[in-house]
Amino acid sequence: xxxxxxxxxxxxxxxxxxxxxxxxxxxxxxxxxxxxxxxxxxxxxxxxxxxxxxxxxxxxxxxxxxxxxxxxxxxxxxxxxxxxxxxxxxxxxxxxxxxxxxxxxxxxxxxxxxxxxxxxxxxxxxxxxxxxxxxxxxxxxxxxxxxxxxxxxxxxxxxxxxxxxxxxxxxxxxxxxxxxxxxxxxxxxxxxxxxxxxxxxxxxxxxxxxxxxxxxxxxxxxxxxxxxxxxxxxxxxxxxxxxxxxxxxxxxxxxxxxxxxxxxxxxx
Ligand code: ATP
Ligand code: PLP
Ligand code: MG
Ligand code: NA
Ligand code: MG
Numbered sequence: 643x644x645x646x647x648x649x650x651x652x653x654x655x656x657x658x659x660x661x662x663x664x665x666x667x668x669x670x671x672x673x674x675x676x677x678x679x680x681x682x683x684x685x686x687x688x689x690x691x692x693x694x695x696x697x698x699x700x701x702x703x704x705x706x707x708x709x710x711x712x713x714x715x716x717x718x719x720x721x722x723x724x725x726x727x728x729x730x731x732x733x734x735x736x737x738x739x740x741x742x743x744x745x746x747x748x749x750x751x752x753x754x755x756x757x758x759x760x761x762x763x764x765x766x767x768x769x770x771x772x773x774x775x776x777x778x779x780x781x782x783x784x785x786x787x788x789x790x791x792x793x794x795x796x797x798x799x800x801x802x803x804x805x806x807x808x809x810x811x812x813x814x815x816x817x818x819x820x821x822x823x824x825x826x827x828x829x830x831x832x833x834x835x836x837x838x839x840x841x842x843x844x845x846x847x848x849x850x851x852x853x854x855x856x857x858x859x860x861x862x863x864x865x866x867x868x869x870x871x872x873x874x875x876x877x878x879x880x881x882x883x884x885x886x887x888x889x890x891x892x893x894x895x896x897x898x899x900x901x902x903x904x905x906x907x908x909x910x
Contacts, residue, residue: 647847648676650714652698652707653836655681660891661688661833666840668891669863669898673844690832690886698728699737704744711752722847725753725789726839727762734761742766746787755791755846756784757839763794771797774804778819778910781808785817791846791853792817795838802826805861807907809853820854820907822861827868829882833889838864841898854907861905866897 649670654662663679670677682698698704715721727745730736742765750756750766760771766787767780771794781792785808794806803824810817841860849855871890875882 650678652680655684656688658687659888665833665837669840672898688832722754724755724843726757729762751788753789756789757793759795760797777806785810807853807857820909822905822907830886832886858903858907859901862903863897863901867894
C-alpha cells in the first residue's frame with residue numbers, strides 16, 4: 643500500500659556496459675523505484691577499458707549537485723541523499739585534488755548516507771584505515787560530520803574484503819556497527835561500487851531501521867551476480883584474471899529482486 647519511492651540518480655552513463663547509472667538504474671527499478679537519471683557524463687565504455695576518467699570531475703558540477711539537494715530538501719524535508727564520494731580507489735585519486743575539501747566540508751554534512759570505499763574514507767577523515775578498528779573510528783568521525791548512515795563498501799584486509807556499516811540512530815549516541823566478510827574473487831570488476839550503492843539505497847529505504855539487513859541483502863545480490871559473471875566468462879573460454887569483467891547485470895535480475903541471504907552481518 644505504500645507509495646512508490648522515487649530516486650534522482652546523478653551518475654555517469656556508458657553506451658556499452660555497466661557502470662554509473664547503467665549499473666544503478668535497472669536494479670533500483672527492479673526493487674520497485676521510479677528512477678530519474680541525470681547522466682553526469684556520457685562515455686562509450688567504462689574505465690576498465692583503455693582509460694577515460696569522468697565521474698563528478700569538477701567543483702562546479704559538485705556545486706550544482708549541492709544546489710539540487712538543497713532545493714529538493716526545501717520541498718521535501720525527508721529527502722534522503724545517498725552519496726558515493728567517488729574520488730579514487732586503492733591509493734589513487736581520479737578526480738582533481740580540489741574536490742576533496744568540497745566533499746569534506748560541504749557534501750558530507752548534508753548526506754544522509756555515505757558509501758565511501760577505504761581510500762575515500764581515508765581522504766574524508768584524514769585517518770589511515772588498516773584495520774577494523776580504524777574503519778569503525780572513521781565511521782564515528784563521519785557521523786559527527788553529518789550522515790547518520792555510513793557504509794565503507796570495502797576495506798582490504800589480509801587479501802579479503804570487509805564491508806563496515808554504521809548507523810547512528812540518535813545523534814550523539816554510539817552507532818550500531820557491523821561488518822560483513824567477503825572473500826575476494828581473483829578478478830577485477832567495474833561498476834560494482836555503483837551497483838553496491840544503488841542496492842544499499844534500495845534496501846535501506848525498505849528497512850530504514852535496519853542497515854545490517856539492507857547490507858546483507860545488497861552484498862548477497864552482488865556476490866551472486868559476481869559468481870554468475872565469473873562462470874559466464876569461464877564457460878565462454880575467457881580467463882577472468884586477464885581483463886576487467888563486464889558485470890552480468892540483466893542476467894542477475896532474480897538475484898536482485900529476491901536475493902538469498904548468504905552473507906550475514908556480524909554486529910559488534
Ligand atoms: P567505489 O567503487 O564506489 O569507490 P568500492 O571501491 O568499494 O567503492 P568495489 O571495489 O567495486 O567498490 O567494491 C564494491 C563491492 O563489490 C564490495 O563490497 C564487494 O561486495 C564487491 N566486490 C568488488 N570486487 C570484488 C571481488 N574481486 N571479489 C569479491 N567481491 C567484490
Ligand atoms: N567508469 C566510469 C565511466 C564510471 O563513471 C565509474 C564510476 O562511476 C567507473 C568506471 C567505476 O565504477 P565502480 O567504482 O562501480 O567499479
Ligand atoms: Mg574498489
Ligand atoms: Na563506494
Ligand atoms: Mg566507484
